[in-house]
Amino acid sequence: MSKVLDPAIRSYFFGKGYLDxxxxxxxxxxxxxxxxxxxxxxxxxLWPRSWTGKGLALVRGAAAASILVFGTAFFLVAxxxxxxxxxxxxxxxxxxxxxxxxxxxxxxxxxxxxPVCPDCHSKNPLAEYFCPKCGNVHRRLIPSSYGILYxxxxxGQKLPATFFLQRGNLAAACPDCKRMLGGLxxxxxxxxxxxxxxxxxxxxxxxxxxxELTEHWAPARGFAVKFPxxxxxxxxxxxxxxxxxxxxxxxxxxxxxxxxxxxxDRSGQEGRLLYLYDPAGEAFGETEGLQLHKYQNYLSGLVFxxxxxxxxxxxxxYADRLPRVESALKPSQLPAEDAFARILIGMEEYFGLGKxxxxxxxxxVVINKIDAFGLEQRIGxxxxxxxxxxxxxxxxxxxxxxxxxxEQLVRWGLTDLVHQLETRCPQVGxxxxxxxxxxxxxxxxxxxxxGVLEPLLWILEASDSMFKAERRKQAA
Amino acid sequence: MEELLLLLVVVPLVIGAIIVLISLGIVLGAVLxxxxxxxxxxxxxxxxxxxxxxxxx
Numbered sequence: 001m002s003k004v005l006d007p008a009i010r011s012y013f014f015g016k017g018y019l020d021x022x023x024x025x026x027x028x029x030x031x032x033x034x035x036x037x038x039x040x041x042x043x044x045x046l047w048p049r050s051w052t053g054k055g056l057a058l059v060r061g062a063a064a065a066s067i068l069v070f071g072t073a074f075f076l077v078a079x080x081x082x083x084x085x086x087x088x089x090x091x092x093x094x095x096x097x098x099x100x101x102x103x104x105x106x107x108x109x110x111x112x113x114x115p116v117c118p119d120c121h122s123k124n125p126l127a128e129y130f131c132p133k134c135g136n137v138h139r140r141l142i143p144s145s146y147g148i149l150y151x152x153x154x155x156g157q158k159l160p161a162t163f164f165l166q167r168g169n170l171a172a173a174c175p176d177c178k179r180m181l182g183g184l185x186x187x188x189x190x191x192x193x194x195x196x197x198x199x200x201x202x203x204x205x206x207x208x209x210x211x212e213l214t215e216h217w218a219p220a221r222g223f224a225v226k227f228p229x230x231x232x233x234x235x236x237x238x239x240x241x242x243x244x245x246x247x248x249x250x251x252x253x254x255x256x257x258x259x260x261x262x263x264x265d266r267s268g269q270e271g272r273l274l275y276l277y278d279p280a281g282e283a284f285g286e287t288e289g290l291q292l293h294k295y296q297n298y299l300s301g302l303v304f305x306x307x308x309x310x311x312x313x314x315x316x317x318y319a320d321r322l323p324r325v326e327s328a329l330k331p332s333q334l335p336a337e338d339a340f341a342r343i344l345i346g347m348e349e350y351f352g353l354g355k356x357x358x359x360x361x362x363x364x365v366v367i368n369k370i371d372a373f374g375l376e377q378r379i380g381x382x383x384x385x386x387x388x389x390x391x392x393x394x395x396x397x398x399x400x401x402x403x404x405x406x407e408q409l410v411r412w413g414l415t416d417l418v419h420q421l422e423t424r425c426p427q428v429g430x431x432x433x434x435x436x437x438x439x440x441x442x443x444x445x446x447x448x449x450x451g452v453l454e455p456l457l458w459i460l461e462a463s464d465s466m467f468k469a470e471r472r473k474q475a476a
Numbered sequence: 477m478e479e480l481l482l483l484l485v486v487v488p489l490v491i492g493a494i495i496v497l498i499s500l501g502i503v504l505g506a507v508l509x510x511x512x513x514x515x516x517x518x519x520x521x522x523x524x525x526x527x528x529x530x531x532x533x
Contacts, residue, residue: 012527020525027520035512039505055501062502066509067516074510074517 006146007136007154013089014145021082025075032071039064097143104143104163108186113163115185116275117174127172127185133157139175141167190464191275192456195343196305197334201368203249204435205305206276207239208449209456210262217453218264221470226263228273236260243447248440272466276456301362301427301459304340306409307332308367308375313412318373328439329372337417344424362427362462364455367405371434371450379408379432381451398429398458405430427462431455 010016039060046057108114115127129141134155143149143161151161160167168186173179194202214225227233239249265271308314309331315322322329347353370376377383384401391400409418409430421428433451440447460467 016527020527023524024517024520027524028517031516031520032513035516036509039509055497058498058501059505059508062505063509063512064505066506067513068509070506070510071513071516074513078517078521 006138006140006151007131008138008146008151008159009154011093011145011147013086013093017086017090021079021086024082025079028071028075032067032075036064036067036071039067093145093148096148097145100143100148100162100164108163112188113186114189115172115174115181116189116191117177117179117181120174120177120179122174122176124175126175127181128175128178129159129167130171130173131155131157131159132170137173141170187271187273188464188466189273189275190300190460192301192303192459193277193299194303194305195339196368197307197310197332197336197339199330199332200305200307200310200339201435202305204447204449205303205366205368205433205452206260207236207243207249208433208435208452209276210236210260211240211243212449212453213262213264213456217457221266223264223266228261228263232260243436246440246442246444246447248436248447269466272464274460299361300463301364302343302359303364303366303455303459304343304421306336306339306365306367307369308412309369309372310335311412311414321373325372325439328441329369336414337420340417340420356424358423359425361425362429362459363421363425364429364431364459365405365409365421366431366433366455367409368433368435370432371436371438376432376434376450379405380434401432401454402430405432408432429455429458431458 043057043060043064046053046060049057114123114125116123126140126142129138130136131138131153134153134157136153136155138151138153138159141151141159141161144151146152147161149161149165150158152158159170163186172181172185174181194206196202210225217223218225227236242249260276262274262276263271264274309318309322309329310333312335315331322331344353347359348355348357353359367375367379370380383404384397387400387404388395388397406418431451431454433449433455435449435452436447437449438445438447457467457471461471462468
């Protein structure tokens, strides 16, 4: 690891103490030489005089010799004590900051706190922090020789050097791309990418999830939802306003996905930062595009969206009605099997997933666009409720929904996909939703999703203790 | 007899006194020198040891 010099004042025992020691030795030696020289000069001038003068000359000569002998002895002994003192404090400080650093490292690793850039998606153990007074960048603001708990910036500002003292409240930037990282840098993060081929409705799904989370789920449980990145909040609200006027979201244009940071917290409780992101369909269409999605390295689970109208069987069933609504429905051209194969290829090629190895994260398989052609009645909430009512014994709604959707996928001829999903992913949940609630037909009726939040909550509950506890509380 | 007394008593006494005086002079000089050396160290320490961390980086 290269040594990083930060614009801070280093501990006395790690630098200046030794310079001071050297200066003391040099200064003492120079003073002793000068004093001895003075005594010798006096001795020379006294010697030729009377006997008294000779006697005094003797005293001065002895003093000159004594200065050199005792002076050397003094500074040797004193220097040894000085060094011992410096080294003792050096070791104490070293031990102190090492202990604090290791404790912090263990705590952050255990909690899964690490800064991730929403722009370049780099995960770094530490962000670059800015001094609030002078704006100087502190690249390694950790317990170190600059200070165990606090350090002093060159401008004189005291900065917390550890997570335990709210270091995360300082302005910080990504060490790789230098983008400013918005709030809650040092909190637990949950990464959920939303995968699927082009035009499966990822952007609409993401917007509907955020709306459901913000307007219904969070207020009902006393949580507050914020979008810490500047500008994102207004962007999302603008998109929601468009949806409320019956306008579908603009097509995602960027190939590099920009994660949406969602801060979920409740007073008196440690918050979470959800990284939800929507890789643009075009990037996903090319397997190579997946290398941009570095989040897969540390995802908490993934949502795999399926457009039912990309399935050949479904196209055939609705062949007579499909052409009339094709422009509104925008069926994805990439078959679901290919989309899933591309996820696997990308993960094998770029993220060290072995051939045939299982993805050890929850995978929510979500059939979108079920508002079309009455699909909701067949695989949506009404179908689940009907199945529950007809069940002779009380059944778990989640298990029933899983069964209904899975069964439909098999009926549509996606047996291979289901088999592959269940072989490669030990935790698969099947869901059905409509991100827009209806087909966009140019009318001003609001577009409002249904069933969009359940897949995300299922992932969150499987991967994060706070959401798991929330589910248990609701169930009780 | 007087000469013998001078030779055996006075001369050694005088020589002894001279040696004592010289020794005293040397001891006095040594003490003064040691004091001066200690003073020099104290001055050098006071002038150079300043744990003002702002001077370092």
